Amino acid sequence: MKMKGETMKEIKNVVCPFCGTLCDDIVIILDDDGHIVGTRHACRIGNAKFMHFEGAVRYTEPLMRENKKDDFKKVDYDTAIEETARLLAESTLPLIYGFSATECHAHACGIELAELIGGIVSNTAEVCHGPSVWALQDVGYPICTLGEVKNRADVVIFWGSNPMHAHPRHMSRYSIFARGFFRERGREDRTLIVVDPRETDTAKLADIHLQVEPHKDYELVSAMRAVLKGFELQVDKVAGVPADLIYEAVEVCKNAQFGELFFGMGMTQSGCKHRNIDNAIQLVIDLNAYTKFGLMPMRGHYNVNGFNQVCTWITGFPLCVDFSRGYPRFNPGDTSITDILMRGEADVMLNIASDPGAHFPQKAVDYMAKIPLICIEPHNSATAEISNIILPPAIAGVETDGTAYRMDGVPVHLKKIMDPPDGVLPDREILERIIKKIREM
Ligand code: SF4
Incomplete structure (x- = not known):
């Protein structure tokens, strides 16, 4: 019989996926069952990210509702992804927004998706270091x-x-x-x-x-x-x-x-x-x-810089990229998602790895609440509350690996510390499956 703590494990040189400093010297302590029970070297915020990453409400299955006044119903990933793909493919001006709390492969997939559907793609820098x-x-x-x-x-x-x-x-x-x-x-x-x-x-x-x-x-x-x-x-x-x-x-x-x-x-x-x-x-x-x-x-979210880097390699522009004419256009004020929402021009929005419901101007949030909204989000958030579809992802830098860009532009490899809940997919895989489904359509 094993004694409690006998198989306690330490993982060294872990990168903290919280702020743009991306400290890469964190030690994570896991108990016998593989749960995180402590950290070394992290600041209080970084420690909280690892100790409480599951949050008060962690989604582990996709949720859907047709009408925003209805209660959510549990569905499988195939159903939620198919409905997401239909909404995006049938939309006239879809928006794809967020990305600052996920890794760079997901950024590339999000930009590919925006190009495929002729939408507008941007990240949270719009309301911070834009x-x-x-x-x-x-x-x-x-x-x-x-x-x-x-x-x-x-x-x-x-x-x-x-x-x-x-x-x-x-x-x-x-x-x-x-x-x-x-x-x-x-x-x-x-x-x-x-x-x-x-x-x-x-x-x-x-x-x-x-x-x-x-x-x-x-x-x-x-x-x-x-x-x-x-x-x-x-x-x-x-x-x-x-x-x-x-x-x-x-x-x-x-x-x-x-x-x-x-x-x-x-x-x-x-x-x-x-x-x-x-x-x-x-x-x-x-x-x-x-x-x-x-x-x-001083970049805030740990990979807000990463999106601006990836978007610039792919499109030539760092954010607010409009593919509606079939080629990338960059004209903040005209092609920024906050402004488009405030003008009431979009008809579908996909939000990933961010919470615009808590940070956008009220007029933009009011409009988000009126249009079909898809949220790729692990936790209960203000944006999830006004969504039609919630697709829960694995948490990058804890449950899945990837790359993030530090505030000085140095790319850093994020480690996977533990498995996500059963069946929960990484952001990049969710986006890849939406792209595949739209191509099939
Ligand atoms: S929150 Fe920022 S400063 Fe604190 S450990 Fe994480 S990366 Fe470092």
């Missing part, structure tokens, strides 16, 4: 790896981002506290500048805190660029920040050996949106006249 991606599409950006930041950066800026809470191991693994090849003393070898209207926990650690007024990021970047180019500020404050502090911050950046500007949604979603990022890219280009400086978006 403006960054549009700016990068326009002008490119000077990026480096997080490894280079760890080994070289002596000046780090966090602009509109609070990694202490949103990316808890970013600072200890890569950017601030990490001891690098040329930064042996870690924090003591680095100057931290934080730009944030609030005194966040990250700002409390800063050497210089530029407390910019909300929505005035563009003005502050412009003032920094002016100072960098040798102009004198004719006012005491710009965007609420004292001129002296702007001069000091610019001087620190100019004299850096290697600087990195990390920016978050506080910059992308404040007034001027992608123009803020255009301007920040220009600031970094200007700084490169003096020293080596890079810039990197």
Whole structure:
């Protein structure tokens, strides 16, 4: 007879499928029955992802209903996939959205499906770093790896981002506290500048805190660029920040050996949106006249970057891709799914690995609730609540393997830790079966 714990197993070097930091040093502890009972090295959010990935309500069988007021009925995958294929194939303008919490093979299948049915495909970057991606599409950006930041950066800026809470191991693994090849003393070898209207926990650690007024990021970047180019500020404050502090911050950046500007949604979603990022890219280009400086978006979902990468290889565009004319078109505002829903133009929507019901503007959610909605989703969510069909997938990075792109664009292999519930398919397989069924039709 085996003693309890006798066959306890550890899996090392697991990648955490939660945030864009994609920590790859997690240890997962499994009990005798193969259940996860603990983790090592993960932050509290990462630990919760592994310990509670099944959630309060985990779907293990497909559900369907014709009318959204009816109760769901359990069906098999064949029935749910056939009905999904029929709805998509008969639709005039289908939308395919989400993808940020699944692996890259599923992204490729989703884009193939959109092309097949002449639909519009996009990911959750629309409501987070979309403006960054549009700016990068326009002008490119000077990026480096997080490894280079760890080994070289002596000046780090966090602009509109609070990694202490949103990316808890970013600072200890890569950017601030990490001891690098040329930064042996870690924090003591680095100057931290934080730009944030609030005194966040990250700002409390800063050497210089530029407390910019909300929505005035563009003005502050412009003032920094002016100072960098040798102009004198004719006012005491710009965007609420004292001129002296702007001069000091610019001087620190100019004299850096290697600087990195990390920016978050506080910059992308404040007034001027992608123009803020255009301007920040220009600031970094200007700084490169003096020293080596890079810039990197603090991507949130663990594979939101992956979709933008895969979509760009396949279509030439990172998101908001419209295949309705038979070729890919990219015109955010016109081809963005949020806007299409708010204009009431689509007639079917497939959502995968995201929860737009909880994050889209109310007008868009109201419209989603009116049209046939298919949700490839493991858990009960706001979107699942207003769906007609729920197809439960295996959870990528826990129950199935795959590839994800870290915030710096480095692809990382996600491990499979355990089997999914009986019969539950990976996202990619569900999409492949929908594609096959549409081709048969
Ligand atoms: S920092 Fe992000 S990737 Fe790393 S363990 Fe925490 S949630 Fe997971």
